[in-house]
Amino acid sequence: MEKINRPYRVLVGKPGLDGHDRGAKFIARALRDEGFEVIYTGIRRTPDEIAAAAIQEDVAAIGLSSLSGAHLKLFPEVVKALERRGVTDIPVIGGGVIPEDDIPTLIAAGLTEIFTPGTPADTIINAFAEACRKHFAAQGDNH
Amino acid sequence: MLLPRPAENILLLKVTTISTIIERLKDNDPRAMARAISLVENNDPASREILASLDRESIKSSLVLGITGPPGAGKSTLTSQLISLLRQQNQRVGIIAIDPSSPISGGAILGDRVRMMDHALDPDVVVRSMATRGRLGGLCASAGAAVRIMASCGCRYILIETVGVGQSEMDIVSLADITLMVLAPGFGDDIQAMKAGLLEVADMIAVNKSDLPGAEGLCLDMEQLFHQRNMDGRQHVVKVAASLGQDIDKLLEAIRSLADQHDLKGEKDRRRQIALKRETLDWALETMRPELAVIIQKLQSDQGCDPRVNAETAITEFIKKNT
Amino acid sequence: MKTDTPFTDWQENELAKSISRFPERREKFTTHGGAEVQRLAVPEEIDNKYLTELGFPGKYPYTRGVQPTMYRGRLWTMRQYAGFSTAAESNKRYRYLLDQGTTGLSVAFDLPTQIGYDSDDAISSGEVGKVGVAIDTMADMETLFSEIPLDKISTSMTINSPAIVLLAMYVAVAEKQGVSADKLRGTIQNDVLKEYIARGTYIFPPRPSLRLITNIFQWCSSNTPSFNTISISGYHIREAGSTAAQEVAFTLANGMTYVQTALDAGLELDVFARRLAFFFNAHNNLLEEVAKFRAARRMWAKIMQDHFGATNPASKMLRFHTQTAGASLTAQQVNNNIVRVTIQALAAVLGGTQSLHTNSRDEALSLPTEESVRIALRTQQIIAHESGVADTIDPFAGSYYIEELTNRIEAEAEDLIAKIEDKGGVVACIEDGFIQRQIENAAYEYQKDIESKDRIIVGVNEFMIEEDQKPELLRVKPEVEEAQVANLRRVKQERNNELVAKRLSELRQCAGTDQNLMEPILAAVRSYASLGEICKELRSVFGEYRD
Numbered sequence A: 001m002e003k004i005n006r007p008y009r010v011l012v013g014k015p016g017l018d019g020h021d022r023g024a025k026f027i028a029r030a031l032r033d034e035g036f037e038v039i040y041t042g043i044r045r046t047p048d049e050i051a052a053a054a055i056q057e058d059v060a061a062i063g064l065s066s067l068s069g070a071h072l073k074l075f076p077e078v079v080k081a082l083e084r085r086g087v088t089d090i091p092v093i094g095g096g097v098i099p100e101d102d103i104p105t106l107i108a109a110g111l112t113e114i115f116t117p118g119t120p121a122d123t124i125i126n127a128f129a130e131a132c133r134k135h136f137a138a139q140g141d142n143h
Numbered sequence B: 001m002l003l004p005r006p007a008e009n010i011l012l013l014k015v016t017t018i019s020t021i022i023e024r025l026k027d028n029d030p031r032a033m034a035r036a037i038s039l040v041e042n043n044d045p046a047s048r049e050i051l052a053s054l055d056r057e058s059i060k061s062s063l064v065l066g067i068t069g070p071p072g073a074g075k076s077t078l079t080s081q082l083i084s085l086l087r088q089q090n091q092r093v094g095i096i097a098i099d100p101s102s103p104i105s106g107g108a109i110l111g112d113r114v115r116m117m118d119h120a121l122d123p124d125v126v127v128r129s130m131a132t133r134g135r136l137g138g139l140c141a142s143a144g145a146a147v148r149i150m151a152s153c154g155c156r157y158i159l160i161e162t163v164g165v166g167q168s169e170m171d172i173v174s175l176a177d178i179t180l181m182v183l184a185p186g187f188g189d190d191i192q193a194m195k196a197g198l199l200e201v202a203d204m205i206a207v208n209k210s211d212l213p214g215a216e217g218l219c220l221d222m223e224q225l226f227h228q229r230n231m232d233g234r235q236h237v238v239k240v241a242a243s244l245g246q247d248i249d250k251l252l253e254a255i256r257s258l259a260d261q262h263d264l265k266g267e268k269d270r271r272r273q274i275a276l277k278r279e280t281l282d283w284a285l286e287t288m289r290p291e292l293a294v295i296i297q298k299l300q301s302d303q304g305c306d307p308r309v310n311a312e313t314a315i316t317e318f319i320k321k322n323t
Numbered sequence C: 001m002k003t004d005t006p007f008t009d010w011q012e013n014e015l016a017k018s019i020s021r022f023p024e025r026r027e028k029f030t031t032h033g034g035a036e037v038q039r040l041a042v043p044e045e046i047d048n049k050y051l052t053e054l055g056f057p058g059k060y061p062y063t064r065g066v067q068p069t070m071y072r073g074r075l076w077t078m079r080q081y082a083g084f085s086t087a088a089e090s091n092k093r094y095r096y097l098l099d100q101g102t103t104g105l106s107v108a109f110d111l112p113t114q115i116g117y118d119s120d121d122a123i124s125s126g127e128v129g130k131v132g133v134a135i136d137t138m139a140d141m142e143t144l145f146s147e148i149p150l151d152k153i154s155t156s157m158t159i160n161s162p163a164i165v166l167l168a169m170y171v172a173v174a175e176k177q178g179v180s181a182d183k184l185r186g187t188i189q190n191d192v193l194k195e196y197i198a199r200g201t202y203i204f205p206p207r208p209s210l211r212l213i214t215n216i217f218q219w220c221s222s223n224t225p226s227f228n229t230i231s232i233s234g235y236h237i238r239e240a241g242s243t244a245a246q247e248v249a250f251t252l253a254n255g256m257t258y259v260q261t262a263l264d265a266g267l268e269l270d271v272f273a274r275r276l277a278f279f280f281n282a283h284n285n286l287l288e289e290v291a292k293f294r295a296a297r298r299m300w301a302k303i304m305q306d307h308f309g310a311t312n313p314a315s316k317m318l319r320f321h322t323q324t325a326g327a328s329l330t331a332q333q334v335n336n337n338i339v340r341v342t343i344q345a346l347a348a349v350l351g352g353t354q355s356l357h358t359n360s361r362d363e364a365l366s367l368p369t370e371e372s373v374r375i376a377l378r379t380q381q382i383i384a385h386e387s388g389v390a391d392t393i394d395p396f397a398g399s400y401y402i403e404e405l406t407n408r409i410e411a412e413a414e415d416l417i418a419k420i421e422d423k424g425g426v427v428a429c430i431e432d433g434f435i436q437r438q439i440e441n442a443a444y445e446y447q448k449d450i451e452s453k454d455r456i457i458v459g460v461n462e463f464m465i466e467e468d469q470k471p472e473l474l475r476v477k478p479e480v481e482e483a484q485v486a487n488l489r490r491v492k493q494e495r496n497n498e499l500v501a502k503r504l505s506e507l508r509q510c511a512g513t514d515q516n517l518m519e520p521i522l523a524a525v526r527s528y529a530s531l532g533e534i535c536k537e538l539r540s541v542f543g544e545y546r547d
């Protein structure tokens, strides 16, 4: 495998209160194994805290996981929290127990992509890589 | 699955962006700080300009505290408590948390931040996680630059957390004005293994988890260690319970008083000089590395040849190209 | 007819005694062909090896079950619990269930309640009423059990870190109904160790949490003698991705920690040990799961006898509730989940569970619909009444494969427990992340196998189809949160706030000493201090755990 000498930095976070971090930790590890640097912020964090951490860590993308059914509220709030801090170029990806019906709502709220249980890890990792590329492309364009 | 190299566009940031970053750094803008650190970490040419723009006085007067110790001793918990205390005293704090990169994939999981998330919304607590990125010493260069950026942006105190195993972590210690070793009861084997070199790296020892049996004994043990070197053990060993927030103030007091002594003795300056030289060497090697790699790649080499001779050939070519 | 003495001895004693007290469900159990079903098949030769490794049901080491007649006497309890968003809605459902003849209620709480936050706390936003009922003050608890006589029912509460507060509210509501504490029956999960390990609804650091648990053990042993004070749970450990052997090892290690903590607090082993209950997961690998349950039972009996010196048989019996593996359900082709649940439920029954919750097919997507819940219950009923597995005891015993697997799981689990003890016990292993890492690694390997198709999950990485038919789903309305917050505001306005402040400060003072906290917490909940306020005081003294 070709090593990337300048790894992408991403953040994996769990907004809300559910403690089921099996999925989040798996993705964090799978990303690590594909050469990403993953800042993991642990369970039970507010959208605001996640956004602030993402900015301080200068990540290129954020992944969120929620299994308690609170995604419709919590995911968009991360996007809003970023916007409040003037940040619109960090793509946010969501995953977890999310009914099909909610996906358009979340996309409309600014999420880049939503993954439901059973999605192959490769698909998710590719989405992160794509999001990172978009992030850097946006930086190039904006300035 | 192969990942392409990240787009080169970090490098393509236009000059205006660099000047914007420099401008915003003066306002301690969190995104500018984060971006600046990334540029240095990625060895971006633009970082030179940024580093040149930093405020030297703030860098000089900052206190850099290295926090090291075996996994699970409570470094992150203690760091978080020190942050709380420093924040009560209205100090701006910078934290650099270092975790190892995977030697296989080059990726890393940076998890120390979990314990510092309680400060996430405090704009005066600047946390940056860094991976060792498998570089021999290059980490010193990036971490050193991150320290300066944070200091220049008003962080009087900068804490560097790193696991006390492995060479690159030990190198990091050289960046610190004061190195604090965190130990805890129940880590007998780890401590025994480190004992010989303990005082080489540690200016102070925090015996954490004082709520657990064995803390008292460990404390005496460590004080003894300082005694043997004719140093006042009680001044250098402090017992704390990080998860309970106990005696953090005593620890900070002890750190400060040691820092003051160092200041008076010129020890701080001496250490910074050494660190600077080390970082300079790091930068020199890091700067040459990409081009050297290309040269070596092209070098004819069969299995039987002597790599040392090859290296000399490569260096000669490197010098030729660059003169 | 067997003539070995140990067998006849068992028949004449344990079995006869049991049957005379609780007759079997039927005079005679028969096959489809009319032949009589053997109660308990045993080997031709009953040797020492058989007796030490398997023995007879209802007899040490309980490998074959904890009761002499098992399901021939009484079927396992089919306990389906569900969470409803508000206290009023839950109350309606409970009263309906009671009208239908149910005698046991089961309460699931929402996440803010489980973590000791009020519904109006910023961090609760989006989570109120989502996975269970929201309880802020005793007023909600009054609504929850309105017109339900608490001396007539048993209540099971899935609550851990703040269990002492919810228990206090329950006791206080009973008091208000005129029911004294000693009449109360039920179970609190109260297993905080697995929260650090796997489930994540921790509040305080492990040591103060264990103190709260001891306080509960102590208070309950003299005040609510019929309350099960803990349900030691491997379920969530498995859900987090552990292996079967890890599930057994970590659960039993946690159990040992609670026992030791209680002993250290001066409680008497044979008094509280019989009040310990367990809770396991039933996963897809039928044979491995059956072996797992049998191994766990044998191990606990040995641990209690040899390690703790228990003498009372009841102290050595591992009695457990089982839930089918939620994490094994797939969002793809949801009806396939009915089949998975059937296999898992069968494993639990063949493994000798005392009670069982079968998951609904759509739980991988959201709260189950009524129809799905019914199918899940029907699955248990079909196993109970049609499959025939309930008519004979421990039918897999003596299978070379099952016995070998049982031994292997036991050996692996014993190994892990020894490692934990070596490293200073469960709490030390939680603090340094040893246990979490073991589980994380197992989960990672498992998922990797799925990714590489070394492990086939039907409908997920093989046998996929295009699905366009969306299943009907149940959702919690967002208004629930607003209503609950308004409710809490009202209570806070109407109560005597001076009294609340006084009770809270008294509580804080006690928390700093080593006094039992149950009484000060009872006093606080009676003043309508909220769960969040009480936990805030405790947080200020105990600190907070962070993983």
Ligand SMILES: Nc1nc2c(ncn2[C@@H]2O[C@H](COP(=O)(O)OP(=O)(O)OP(=O)(O)O)[C@@H](O)[C@H]2O)c(=O)[nH]1
Pocket: B069, B070, B071, B072, B073, B074, B075, B076, B077, B078, B112, B115, B163, B208, B209, B210, B211, B212, B240, B241, B242, B243, B244, C205, C430, C431, C432, C546
């Ligand atoms: N009993 C007790 N536990 C503590 C104390 N301080 C920290 N801990 C616990 O020790 C464990 C490890 O703490 P961390 O702060 O993550 O340790 P660390 O040294 O940063 O660990 P790594 O980053 O993994 O190297 C956690 O479970 C803490 O809650 C203390 O004073 N007393």
Ligand SMILES: [Mg+2]
Pocket: B075, B076, B077, B112
């Ligand atoms: Mg740490």
